[in-house]
Amino acid sequence: MKLKKVLAIVLIIAVLAVAAISLVACVDDENKKGENPAYPDIFKDSSDEVVNTPVAMSDIKVGFIFLHDENSTYDKNFIDAANAATAALGLTQDQVLFRTNIPESEACYNAAAELAEAGCDVIFADSFGHETFLLQAAKEYPDVQFCHATGTHAYDENVANFHNAFASIYEGRYLAGIAAGMKLKEMYGDANGAVSAANAKIGYVGAFPYAEVISGYTSFYLGVKSIVSNVTMEVIYTNSWYDETAEREGANKLIANGAKLISQHADSMGAPSACEQAGIPNVSYNGSTQASCPTTYIISSKINWEPYFEYMIRRVSEGKAIRVDWCGTIETNSVQLTEIGAAAAEGTAEAINTAKAELLNGTRKVFDITKFTCNGAQITEETMADVHGSDFKPDSYPVSDGEYKESFYRSAPYFDLIIDGITVIGNVGGQA
């Protein structure tokens, strides 16, 4: 039968292809021990010289590429900041071009190229997966500036008009953790302020086991630990940035396991609303949930992108170079805490202010290596992190001066250690 012959040929091709793949796939694994590669100071501009043609603020055109639209809290945070920043600089609506619902594929490249052709002087994209597509457009339009949030390639690629940006959100999470610690202490602390092991247990709903999420929950945990020293935390992943059911389910599972307080890093109201129902205090992310969770909302931390947008547009207008990598901080008002909730413990504001002042003057470090251990031991300067390249291998030494320097060698987080006291208990949901 003809059909059989065709099938046989196709199968032979498939087998050959698999054989070829397995031959090529053996890549050598080697990690060289040495110094951290040079990296631009992501907290300072390298030069204030005019290198490009300045553009009058009334003529400038700014393009924004968003992964979703305002229905996603992640993108809404960027959209609101874009509106605020362009309004503050006096730009009119036809100077600001939005491209919403741009997936992480050819569509991003097409949108970026199209915006460049439409006369944009600077183009911004908000999602991690947009990066390589935006980079492709940056190479084709060298006179247009391209800025990308959360990305990691700007320094390695060395394309003059391509830039990364993020913020030291771990500091915000740490401060939110202090508010959580104060609440635990108020609810369960004895006369000396000590909390029993059973009550010093909290939970965290994370999206993916990525450095961004791990860095976030570790800093939150360390914030709690600075108030309640014997605290332990369970983490559950939803494997999605937005999955309301899985986030609710995850929070409920953590509560059933005995968590006395929950925080999360995912974009829906799943975890906060589960907490409100169960009467468990919640530390939110990316905005206050006071209105919908009046009895359980404690505080929330978020990245405010407005300062970066203003910086980026100003530099283009002045014809000055944009930093290769830009890291917003508490000082630049990029890392913010929202209002303290009605359910928060007394003295929360004071405790946060003290810690904040110490973070700002350098006497307190979030990832102080004397404050945590990994597998029972303090981490050393031999500890490695994946900061560079796209090979997903550790290549840098982030520990020095007694701290793990997060968002120091690049703005995007790279802390990916699971420290003692934190247990990952698994996944809920899947992607369907």
Added chain:
Amino acid sequence: MVAEKKKEKERLFHLVKRNDIEPWKKWIIRIASVIIAALLAGGIFAVVAKDSAAFGGFFKEMWKGSFGTQRLAYVFTSDWAILMCISLAVTPAFKMRFWNIGAEGQTLAGALGAAIILYYLGGKIVEPVVILFMFAAALFMGMLWAVIPAIFKAIWGTNETLFTLMMNYVAIQLTNFFVNLWTRGTQTTMGNLGNGTIHGILGIPYIQNAVIVAIVTIIIFIYLRYFKHGYELEVVGESQNTAKYIGINVKKVIIRTMLLSGVICGLAGFLLVGGSPTPTINAELVAGRGFTAILVSWLSKFGPLAMIFVTAFVVFLQTGAKQGSNTYHIGASSAYSDIIVGLFFLIIIASEFFLNYRIKFRKKEGK
């Protein structure tokens, strides 16, 4: 009796089935429905944009979104080609009344096949060979995803709707598995995989997909209309017993037709990766086009030539509505463009009612 009295009373209007509608009347009804939908869409747009001038702006934006610049027009042909290719793929199966709702997964499987080859061989051997392997792998994967449910249907009579739907999820998870493997568990999407693609023909960018799909359109048109295969699958669709009676091997026809369906989906998958200036793979690459294609195929009454225009119209609506909501800074832009596309289809499908039925009003003097 009361009930009888009610029955006697003539209704305000009643419906009469009509079989004799003239073609020009048909087209007037269809064009009228599109105009009504467009007016409604423009009205909704003005309300959502909170700007009465947006009513006129809507039509301008619709045009600008698809043909405003040369690049947008090129991207339009490329988007048209992908949707057209998948619509062509589901057509033979639907004509056979094999409810293949797995085009999404078959296309994704094809794309994954191409991406696997590109990931491991790209840049290591000469480009034409990479592309050839990508092409073969994509067609094979697409075919595999279609033939498995077809074999189960032909031999054991399993429900193909559920089976093909479930195969979509298998393809999605398999794609996630590979992306997870390649990024060492740090990402859900791959970045730009670099070279290894056909991009542009004779210096015209983006056009390769449209050219390839145009050829496939002609082939499918001839296959369905002039080949014995095309006739056989239609008979199997009408009645399996008739098909058996006149000596058609029903099992063979089912498997053969799905094989074709899968191969064309695989081709669409290949074009998504190998026909892109920035090839990549992720679970959302097909972006629902496998389902939209079913609608397109149905609206075209399974005719490949009508499908050319229906596909262009759908892509035009989608990109236009997106452009409009972007220009007027409408917050929930995806929801808005879904509403517009949905509105058009609802009204067009509703207009079919008037093609099949005549409304007869009660005569006044009969009172």
